[in-house]
């Protein structure tokens with residue numbers, strides 16, 4: 061069977077005619093307009109019929125044959141081949157979807173932990189730093205960059221860590237990463253396996269617990285006392301690795317006092333253990349003096365320090381860092397000698413400029429005030445509306461608080477949603493979620509304005525008590 065073809069070929073567009081012809085025939089074959097077994101018109105016939113050159117037709121036919129839509133039969137012409145399965149017509153592409161997840165509707169007053177204040181972010185300055193980084197004539201910036209991270213950025217970090225966190229370290233001890241999870245992932249591959257057991261505060265940060273589990277670690281849950289991790293449980297765990305948040309326990313918010321810090325370091329020394337100190341938000345303390353890091357007291361090289369730019373700058377920078385004990389630096393280079401740096405050299409260079417010019421320090425100083433005011437608004441609003449009906453937990457630092465209310469939390473969350481407010485459950489922070497208390501909700505306040513915090517709390521009261 062031979063057919064007539066009358067495609068519309070547009071000589072005024074950029075797409076070459078042979079491509080237009082090829083696309084037309086291909087589409088017809090895919091959609092069944094030209095059935096298998098059909099003989100396409102001869103080259104000479106079609107070129108005359110369509111007033112195009114023989115080369116144009118020949119090129120289109122060659123492409124169809126190369127892709128398996130047609131075959132060229134000596135003496136009989138070009139024959140359309142059957143397709144295994146009818147293809148989805150081009151132009152109707154849809155993403156393959158697994159199970160559809162129910163999308164949660166957005167709420168006007170969303171106390172989402174992890175959100176930060178964007179109204180006071182110095183976008184102009186940051187854009188300028190990005191632009192200056194792009195104008196750099198260092199080729200490193202456009203290639204893979206230093207494996208451990210931009211040297212300038214590491215130098216700025218070393219300075220900052222000494223001034224703000226009391227950490228003394230060399231550039232060789234700093235490894236730039238693209239977030240806390242990527243840092244912990246590297247550590248899981250670096251540290252002596254010791255039966256792959258890690259002791260972790262219970263409750264603690266599920267984002268990191270998940271990384272340990274994915275690397276085949278068993279997590280030994282260590283309970284909390286009013287002043288932080290229970291050291292006797294830690295001693296009983298026999299673990300040789302502990303992951304903790306000493307300066308602002310996540311999510312409860314207590315600060316590990318100096319006596320306990322010293323005992324913790326002694327434990328690590330006596331057991332030849334490592335402590336991973338996650339110092340994720342220590343910039344934001346609203347009462348008393350800033351607490352020096354655990355790493356600052358670590359004379360025996362047992363503490364691995366983790367810092368992140370997600371709270372004090374932008375989560376989207378995807379920038380974090382590890383400070384390794386001196387004794388692990390060589391091992392790090394050996395183990396990861398063939399790994400490329402995971403965070404972008406361009407972002408790292410812009411951050412280097414941002415820090416070098418003093419913008420980072422200024423930004424932190426400003427944000428401390430901004431968050432302190434938001435925090436005060438939140439606490440006052442809760443006290444004003446709820447009185448003693450709610451117990452506020454962890455109210456001296458950070459970008460979130462916990463609210464304890466003697467009610468079922470599922471009910472609290474769904475009632476809040478009906479008033480356009482979102483607060484969050486905490487059960488995932490427990491290594492066994494079934495052990496989590498049923499009366500605590502989490503409220504992050506970093507991303508909300510003071511007015512929205514005030515209105516959100518008022519609505520919570522209406523939702524739960526009115």
Ligand SMILES: Cc1ncc(COP(=O)(O)O)c(C=O)c1O
Nearest residue numbers: 239240241265310340368370380
């Ligand atoms: C305890 C803790 N550590 C670290 C982080 C930051 O993680 P990242 O650096 O991956 O943004 C968070 C943020 O939610 C956190 O709660």
